[in-house]
Amino acid sequence: MYECPNCGSNLKFDIPSQLLKCDYCQTTQDPYDITKAQDAEENDVFDVTVFTCPQCGGEIMSTDTSVAEFCSFCGASTILQSRVSRQLRPAHIIPFRQTKDACKKAFIARMKRSPFTPDELKDEKHIDSFRGIYMPYWSYDISQKGPVLLKGEKSYRKGDYNYTDHYDLSGQIDAEYNNLSYDASSSFDDDISARIAPFDVRDKKEFTPSFLSGFYADTADVDSEIYKNDAIEIANSTSYDNIRRVKAFSDVHLTGGRNSFSMTTAFHTFCEPPRRVMYPVWFMSYRKNGRVAYATVNGQTGKVAADLPIDLKKYVAGSAVLAVPIFLLLNLFFTILPKTVLGFSGFLAMATLFIYLTEMSKIYHRDRRTCDRGYLYRQSLADESKKQRKKPDSSVPLKDLISFCSSDRNYRLGGALSSLAAAAVAAAVWLLNPVSDLWYYAAAIFSFGGILFTVMEIIRKYNVLATRRLPQFDRTGGDDRA
Numbered sequence: 246m247y248e249c250p251n252c253g254s255n256l257k258f259d260i261p262s263q264l265l266k267c268d269y270c271q272t273t274q275d276p277y278d279i280t281k282a283q284d285a286e287e288n289d290v291f292d293v294t295v296f297t298c299p300q301c302g303g304e305i306m307s308t309d310t311s312v313a314e315f316c317s318f319c320g321a322s323t324i325l326q327s328r329v330s331r332q333l334r335p336a337h338i339i340p341f342r343q344t345k346d347a348c349k350k351a352f353i354a355r356m357k358r359s360p361f362t363p364d365e366l367k368d369e370k371h372i373d374s375f376r377g378i379y380m381p382y383w384s385y386d387i388s389q390k391g392p393v394l395l396k397g398e399k400s401y402r403k404g405d406y407n408y409t410d411h412y413d414l415s416g417q418i419d420a421e422y423n424n425l426s427y428d429a430s431s432s433f434d435d436d437i438s439a440r441i442a443p444f445d446v447r448d449k450k451e452f453t454p455s456f457l458s459g460f461y462a463d464t465a466d467v468d469s470e471i472y473k474n475d476a477i478e479i480a481n482s483t484s485y486d487n488i489r490r491v492k493a494f495s496d497v498h499l500t501g502g503r504n505s506f507s508m509t510t511a512f513h514t515f516c517e518p519p520r521r522v523m524y525p526v527w528f529m530s531y532r533k534n535g536r537v538a539y540a541t542v543n544g545q546t547g548k549v550a551a552d553l554p555i556d557l558k559k560y561v562a563g564s565a566v567l568a569v570p571i572f573l574l575l576n577l578f579f580t581i582l583p584k585t586v587l588g589f590s591g592f593l594a595m596a597t598l599f600i601y602l603t604e605m606s607k608i609y610h611r612d613r614r615t616c617d618r619g620y621l622y623r624q625s626l627a628d629e630s631k632k633q634r635k636k637p638d639s640s641v642p643l644k645d646l647i648s649f650c651s652s653d654r655n656y657r658l659g660g661a662l663s664s665l666a667a668a669a670v671a672a673a674v675w676l677l678n679p680v681s682d683l684w685y686y687a688a689a690i691f692s693f694g695g696i697l698f699t700v701m702e703i704i705r706k707y708n709v710l711a712t713r714r715l716p717q718f719d720r721t722g723g724d725d726r727a
């Protein structure tokens with residue numbers, strides 16, 4: 246903790262003034278002027294208290310020593326175990342700009358757009374559990390400078406002949422890509438960091454530990470090598486696209502391949518050693534039925550990204566209220582033939598089946614975190630196999646899928662059967678084409694029943710998708726321990 250020079254109580258970073266401020270006597274101090282004894286040394290480390298959740302193993306740190314009473318990662322209300330540790334100093338930090346009140350307001354406004362949000366989530370006391378956490382990122386600076394020589398060709402037709410002209414396009418490249426940043430914490434899902442991006446790096450400040458006072462920070466545990474190639478690829482393809490946009494080149498087909506390796510050579514792409522940076526995020530978790538949902542607000546811009554589950558009861562009530570007038574309207578203006586109704590139900594059955602399976606595929610990727618590079622990296626360390634450097638694969642091996650679906654109640658595919666049955670019955674009656682209309686009505690009723698069941702399952706799966714598996718961290722072998 247940082248002591249107030251006037252009264253000795255705790256100084257905390259105050260967002261509106263961007264200064265350290267004493268809760269007690271309102272004295273303010275510039276964050277750079279105040280240092281703890283150990284901060285004063287020219288050091289690349291600083292002291293923190295690391296809080297560990299006894300339930301999930303998730304860790305956050307703080308410069309304060311006061312007790313932390315809940316875990317932001319798994320949502321457990323429990324006293325976190327604390328220990329003193331040293332952390333490597335980040336190069337830069339973007340201090341919080343959005344106050345907690347502003348963050349709560351932004352979140353409430355976001356919830357208003359989702360009318361079926363469960364009431365527990367709207368609870369004032371729960372919303373107050375937003376916690377300011379600095380998330381660690383790796384920041385890359387890339388430069389491309391020097392002479393460039395690209396091969397190109399232009400084909401055209403004159404009379405009976407096809408001509409191809411070959412070009413050597415030469416010029417100078419002078420490009421800089423600064424502050425390309427990537428989530429450096431394996432506990433912070435890549436999909437969340439993508440949704441609250443971007444951060445405006447013009448606001449960044451040189452790091453000093455007192456910025457953290459009154460806030461928490463997540464530990465960086467993902468190796469910087471993981472994202473280096475991504476950053477280089479972005480620089481290469483952006484430069485390539487810019488060259489394509491040069492008017493004189495526009496109808497010339499560049500023949501040198503677009504692959505990153507050849508471009509890195511052609512453009513003299515150079516990546517500086519990455520820097521550690523910290524970006525501000527308001528973070529809240531909501532735990533239900535053994536799963537957890539996260540609400541995050543960008544602490545600089547106020548952009549909200551929230552997992553918002555749907556309250557099934559509210560949804561059914563809302564849909565019923567809507568269905569009645571629609572039914573009456575349809576009845577007033579159209580005479581609907583039984584065959585049309587049946588055809589429509591068959592179509593709906595296929596549509597719901599499709600939506601259901603799409604959701605299941607998303608759940609598969611999300612819960613296995615197949616696209617979360619940081620997480621995969623930690624997993625690969627745990628496996629002691631090679632570090633994960635390849636792009637994640639989006640295809641799903643069937644065997645994997647079957648074992649996944651049978652592993653948990655939330656992953657079962659039962660909801661697909663009702664739609665399939667509905668579609669099959671509708672198709673059978675349609676093909677048999679019975680004389681009596683009663684067959685059509687009976688089949689349509691059966692079919693709509695099946696569809697209704699699938700729709701309920703779609704909402705249940707939606708809630709699975711709007712929540713996450715409870716995290717389980719394995720923090721051994723972290724590379725951020727100084």
Ligand SMILES: [Zn+2]
Nearest residue numbers: 249252267270
């Ligand atoms: Zn004071």
Ligand SMILES: [Zn+2]
Nearest residue numbers: 298301316319
């Ligand atoms: Zn936890």
